[in-house]
Amino acid sequence: MFKICTLACAILVIGCATTPEPQMVESKVVSPAFYTLKEGAVIPNKAPLPSQTKIFVNWTYSDGGKSSQEGFRGWDIDRDGNFDMLEALDAEGKPYMWAYDFDGNGVIDAVADSSTKKAKINSAQGGDLPFEVAHH
Numbered sequence: 001m002f003k004i005c006t007l008a009c010a011i012l013v014i015g016c017a018t019t020p021e022p023q024m025v026e027s028k029v030v031s032p033a034f035y036t037l038k039e040g041a042v043i044p045n046k047a048p049l050p051s052q053t054k055i056f057v058n059w060t061y062s063d064g065g066k067s068s069q070e071g072f073r074g075w076d077i078d079r080d081g082n083f084d085m086l087e088a089l090d091a092e093g094k095p096y097m098w099a100y101d102f103d104g105n106g107v108i109d110a111v112a113d114s115s116t117k118k119a120k121i122n123s124a125q126g127g128d129l130p131f132e133v134a135h136h
């Protein structure tokens with residue numbers, strides 16, 4: 001269930017860090033106009049590792065130009081074809097935010113943000129939990 005609909009909701013919640021800055025091209029300001037998302041091929045890692053899907057952000061600019069960058073990664077931990085975790089990537093391709101669907105119902109259960117070092121839990125208990133980002 002954590003596919004396109006939930007992916008779109010997750011992206012609305014966690015944002016898109018790959019939004020390009022306006023640039024001067026031939027004496028005109030060229031700004032990003034809109035983007036579409038495109039799933040890449042599923043990378044079926046060897047069990048018990050989760051399968052991984054790259055999600056590309058395809059930008060169209062005010063002058064009609066286009067660019068593409070990996071903006072998200074979907075992880076299917078139980079290999080049922082639906083994402084259980086979505087990572088948002090910064091402009092350098094490093095994960096900075098994570099959305100989780102622990103129970104596979106298509107509803108985001110938690111969002112962890114490395115900038116605040118907190119995880120927001122969507123449950124009856126709710127609340128924020130501190131966390132650390134592991135650096136390898």
Ligand SMILES: [Ca+2]
Nearest residue numbers: 076078080082
């Ligand atoms: Ca899954």
Ligand SMILES: [Ca+2]
Nearest residue numbers: 101103105107
């Ligand atoms: Ca859920």
